Amino acid sequence: MLDQGLKAQLKSYLENLRHPIALVASLDASPKSAEMKALLEDIAEASDKVAVAFDGDDARKPSFTIGVPGEPARISFAGLPMGHEFTSLVLALLQAGGHPPRVEADVIEQIKALDGDFVFETYFSLSCQNCPDVVQALNLMSVVNPRIRHTAIDGALFQAEVEARKVMAVPTVILNGETFDQGRMSVEQILAKLDTGKAVRDAEKLKAKPVFDVLVVGGGPAGAAAAIYAARKGIKTGLAAERFGGQVLDTMAIENFISVPHTEGPKLVSGLEAHVRDYEVDVMNLQKAVKLVPAKAEGGVHEIELESGATLKAKSLVLAPGARWRQMGVPGEDQYRNKGVAYCPHCDGPLFKGKRVAVIGGGNSGVEAAIDLAGIVSHVTLIEFDAQLRADAVLQRKLASLPNVTVITQALTTEVLGDGNKVTGLVYRNRETTTEHTVELEGIFVQIGLVPNTEWLAGALALTPRGEIEVDAHGRTSLPGVFAGGDATTTPFKQIVIALGEGAKASLSAFDYLIRLPAETADAAQAA
Incomplete structure (x- = not known):
């Protein structure tokens, strides 16, 4: 699973383990489970302090837990934590194995002092650069406080679950079954939401x-x-x-x-x-x-x-x-923010795999977003207010080569449509003819500047x-x-x-x- 370079890096990292850790996987017959089995075997091979078992009974497959032998595991990954999340995996292994986290002592004490039972679930995508901060923060909190548990879930791999829970943006954090927050969060930000008295003390x-x-x-x-x-x-x-x-x-x-x-x-x-x-x-x-x-x-x-x-x-x-990010300022945008209206194609794009989306804006950011999304979604409609795109010529040539992209210029988006739960389309007005048109889709990525x-x-x-x-x-x-x-x-x-x-x-x-x-x-x- 891991190439020789990564194996060597992992081996050097795991030399910092202070006590044994146990990995327990729940697998099925899928290719992703086979990849996870290979990944966990590579981890176990890198340190004699790591034991791995494949007899887990978690309903999410593939998934695995990280814990201390003889204790209930408090950290889980549902899906393969590669890409941006590989660092999250390494940190979870080290911290579960007793390596001290790099946070201030008063933050550690605040985590320990939290009163209550907290079951966190975080939906992430492997291309999301915001997700690792949240995953790493909640994993750390789970290591420090025995009353905290955290599962990191690859939304692209568990799409049925994502749709059932109406998750349309990452990272999305669920706490004890209810939506806790969305977007990048640090340990301090999470603590501020859980420990409301801290803001008063800090002030x-x-x-x-x-x-x-x-x-x-x-x-x-x-x-x-x-x-x-x-x-x-x-x-x-x-x-x-x-x-x-x-x-x-x-x-x-x-x-x-x-x-x-x-x-x-x-x-x-x-x-x-x-x-x-x-x-x-x-x-x-x-x-x-x-x-x-x-x-x-x-x-x-x-x-x-x-x-x-x-x-x-x-x-x-x-x-x-x-x-x-500048907003469109049209009816429906606020109502469907994180329910189909998004501003980060790298983060949220994988959640729209195989679906139809629009990109608003024909500058560099908009055209780059359309190019990236075209490799994930079924179709991209790029809508530009001006008579022509404003992106660099090299980006426009790349965009024009993609078969599943439609470019509409001279268009003013006037409304985001939805069914009350999620986006179903948008309305735009042709600035030249003043006629209105409806585009049926599931996602809208806004890229119109700052x-x-x-x-x-x-x-x-x-x-x-x-x-x-x-x-x-x-x-x-x-x-x-x-x-x-x-x-x-x-x-x-x-x-x-x-x-x-x-x-x-x-x-x-x-x-x-x-x-x-x-x-x-x-x-x-x-x-x-």
Whole structure:
């Protein structure tokens, strides 16, 4: 099952096992079961601390459990955890075998303190870059707390189950039989939903923090670069982010990051976070900013109000809130979100195997999505508002070569149709003839660009009609002491490499602003 390279890597990883583990498989006569049997035999061969048995009686076949001999297993995989999930498998083996997880001690204590019995099920797809974070988080929690169990289920392999449970987006997490959440989640985010008192405790800690020299708002590439450049100057730096990594976490292939021919969003974000934490940066993740209260006078203290109720203070700010997927804004879109309306073709595409789907948008993202989906679904209808596609010529040529793709231009999507449970079609209007047409389908993937996350800044500083933060060549905003960088600003071309540079520039401008403050003003700000 595994090639020699993977076998060698696995053998080296499993040398970290501290005690024996047991794998128990439930198989049938299917080819996938044969593959799973081969995979488990390869794992057992890699370490004498691994025992494998094939006498499991789980109703899901193929599946297997990971546990400690003599104890009930608390981790299960239904389907082959390969692709993005191979790392999840290796981590589950190590952690079940006593290798300590790489999380903060207070997080471990919070998991141990959870009161209740929690049976989690996560539906994933092997092409989903968001799923491993959720699978790994819940597996870890199952290892730490004996009252938690988790099963990771390949939705593409168990399609009947997916349809019966109306799962139309991954990752989807079920807790004790009820939908718990969808989308990427970290251990901290899951704990925040289970332990509601933690948010109150965290807010009290945040309120007690002293005034920062530079407070970065946003944890994407621009925010990470800004925090690093500020910390390197030796000034007190904080970073508050709703989700460290931002939009990059949802990006699959990255092939234009100079000096790195190919990487993936989650891998890049992991590197950014590790780099930030190499410095004395106070990282405050899972903290959503809801209001900017400007300083009353130049050189004064700015305040950022958080959704938790806490307020952070700083002499200067670097705003890097990033952007999110733009919605169509038509009837039915919100009602059928994650019920056929999706925004990540890599994540959710496998759930629509053999079905009919539409892609909205004819730029690079839309055409790339249509190309990827064409290899999975029965038919793709690409709908573009303009008279022609806007994607690169090489992508358009590839799209035109695919037999199961229809391209419709000059089309405005006006409604998403559904039966109350899932999408059944869409309506579009021909912009030239004004006639309306209905397309019957099961899925709609929206790829029409980004919208800046700046609603909370309205009225505090100058924004364009599109909601972008107005900045000059130095990253300065309309407020003294407030700078900005990244996709939420007027800087053209929304690219990772540009966001990194703009974040660094905004941070250097903030430092330049601070060193030019009169001494008495700076002292007053520090005492505020």
